[in-house]
Amino acid sequence: MTNPTPAPAVSNLAASNITKPNTPTTDTTAIVTGSPRKLHKRRRVEPIYYFFLVPTLILFTLAITVPGVMGIFFSFTDSIGIGEWSFNGLTNYIAMFSDPSILQSYLFTFGFSIATVIVVNVIAFMLAVGLTSRIRFKTGLRTIFVIPMVISGIIIAYVFNFLFSNSIPAAGAATGIPWLETSLLANPDLAWVAIVIVTAWQATPGTLLIYIAGLLSVPGDVYEAASIDGASKTQQLLRITVPLVAGYVVINVILGFKGFLNAYDIIVGLTNGGPGTATRSVAMTIIAGFNGGDYAYQMANATIFFIVAVLISLLQLSLTRGRNAL
Numbered sequence: 001m002t003n004p005t006p007a008p009a010v011s012n013l014a015a016s017n018i019t020k021p022n023t024p025t026t027d028t029t030a031i032v033t034g035s036p037r038k039l040h041k042r043r044r045v046e047p048i049y050y051f052f053l054v055p056t057l058i059l060f061t062l063a064i065t066v067p068g069v070m071g072i073f074f075s076f077t078d079s080i081g082i083g084e085w086s087f088n089g090l091t092n093y094i095a096m097f098s099d100p101s102i103l104q105s106y107l108f109t110f111g112f113s114i115a116t117v118i119v120v121n122v123i124a125f126m127l128a129v130g131l132t133s134r135i136r137f138k139t140g141l142r143t144i145f146v147i148p149m150v151i152s153g154i155i156i157a158y159v160f161n162f163l164f165s166n167s168i169p170a171a172g173a174a175t176g177i178p179w180l181e182t183s184l185l186a187n188p189d190l191a192w193v194a195i196v197i198v199t200a201w202q203a204t205p206g207t208l209l210i211y212i213a214g215l216l217s218v219p220g221d222v223y224e225a226a227s228i229d230g231a232s233k234t235q236q237l238l239r240i241t242v243p244l245v246a247g248y249v250v251i252n253v254i255l256g257f258k259g260f261l262n263a264y265d266i267i268v269g270l271t272n273g274g275p276g277t278a279t280r281s282v283a284m285t286i287i288a289g290f291n292g293g294d295y296a297y298q299m300a301n302a303t304i305f306f307i308v309a310v311l312i313s314l315l316q317l318s319l320t321r322g323r324n325a326l
Contacts, residue, residue, distance in 0.1 A: 068306070071299045081295035092300035101277060102301060105285040108278070112192055112199075113260035119200045120207050121252055127204070128211035129237065142212070149205035157269020160198045161185065164270075188278040191271050195279060199266050203259070207252045214248035215241065247320065254316040258309060 075092055079085035096102055127145060131138050148156070165183045172180025184194040218241065226236050242249075264283040267273065273280035273288075280288075282305050289298030 072303050074296050075299035075303050077296050079296045080293045092297050096300050105280050105282045109281045113257050116196050116199050116260050117256045120203050124204045124207035125211050127208050128215055132215045146205045148202045153265040154269045156202055157266045161270050164194055185271050188275040191279050214245040218244050250319050258312050
């Protein structure tokens with residue numbers, strides 16, 4: 001006598017699974033064959049996002065976009081800021097490119113920015129390497145080095161103005177060092193050096209913090225492996241640290257350069273653009289023109305300066321795109 005087999009039950013179960021609608025097999029088939037059935041509903045945006053977005057967008061438009069568009073519009077006129085005006089086309093732009101004072105301000109601004117970027121990044125990187133090493137009191141030292149970042153630029157400028165104009169010349173006279181007896185701020189060929197020193201003193205802490213974050217992101221195992229292979233500290237710095245924080249270097253260079261192009265308060269406090277116009281930046285030239293009745297003319301200058309800033313921003317995006325440093 002033979003026992004009955006459960007084959008028919010298994011067959012029936014398999015058949016029921018095949019014919020059952022809305023199974024994963026059916027959904028997969030719909031995806032592969034491009035069936036019009038929607039597998040997922042469209043994600044709904046929560047109203048709270050619009051609650052935060054819309055007021056910010058309105059304020060940005062009223063405070064930034066509208067004034068900017070109006071400024072570009074008036075750059076094609078002969079307006080002095082008030083009263084009647086008329087269109088004059090590209091007259092302001094043509095005159096601007098042949099104005100020696102504006103060309104001098106651009107030359108000084110770019111030269112000052114390049115020099116300051118180099119000084120700030122070299123000093124900040126060296127300090128970051130020291131403050132991330134195994135030294136005592138590094139937390140306290142980090143706090144001390146960050147202090148200049150929280151002090152107003154105009155206050156820093158007035159303090160250093162006193163030092164360059166009084167304290168340092170007095171020290172030079174007392175020690176018999178002739179080149180210290182004259183203030184740097186009074187020398188049209190060297191006044192920019194004083195501006196670079198003061199600007200770097202204030203800007204180094206922000207750059208330092210970024211470099212510290214970059215150095216702390218480097219895995220310690222890399223240095224341990226290099227030490228086992230016999231690499232010296234200098235070789236580890238040049239062949240491991242520098243390549244791994246290259247993304248942070250690019251970020252600091254581009255952001256620093258953009259920031260130094262807008263230099264104003266420190267220059268006003270130190271030299272006020274002097275001696276003569278030797279240290280007048282583009283921002284100072286634009287604001288001086290507004291106060292002097294050259295509204296439309298300096299709006300053309302501001303428009304060109306805005307285009308330069310946009311090009312630098314695009315360069316930053318192209319250089320940092322695809323980097324995983326941050």
